[in-house]
Amino acid sequence: NAGVMQNPRHLVRRRGQEARLRCSPMKGHSHVYWYRQLPEEGLKFMVYLQKENIIDESGMPKERFSAEFPKEGPSILRIQQVVRGDSAAYFCASSPPLDRGGYGYTFGSGTRLTVV
């Protein structure tokens, strides 16, 4: 089991470009979560998705950010017209359904986005 796979590991974008971050959950996991970590800070929840559904997007900025988890393929976090303040590490986690014990909740190694 390869774990939660995120790519790319590092992404550099110029201001105004688009950033696409991908997350492939662990095998058997149908729930995906995205978090953002600013330097020297904890992780902040962004969005929770199940296949083809956004369950909770209360942590997503209202503009420029979107997320999807299609029936086939990885989950995508998309940031349009990036600004310097979007520079952060973006982590994806996945879990199996009804994982109330929490031990199935697994993070990927993250994508470090740098906006220049």
Added chain:
Amino acid sequence: QQQVKQSPQSLIVQKGGISIINCAYENTAFDYFPWYQQFPGKGPALLIAIRPDVSEKKEGRFTISFNKSAKQFSLHIMDSQPGDSATYFCAASRGSNFNKFYFGSGTKLNVKP
């Protein structure tokens, strides 16, 4: 508004010593409190977790102490080792939305040989 407050920001401990990291929360609806360990360049990994029906949970050298009335919980690392050097995050979630975690700001632990 930060829902989970963590201290200290950084901690230096000698090998063999006890590392103690503290967290406090406001929302009494929280009912699951995990601790995560993160090494540079890696994602957080679950270390140990507790529910508020117990006051202490121990797994090997790691112990969570939980004080429900004070809304505080702490991580104790006994016999700290250089390999424990990492950033530690406390977190909390609530039953109705148990997979949405609120994280503390992290504690960078350095265990000196």
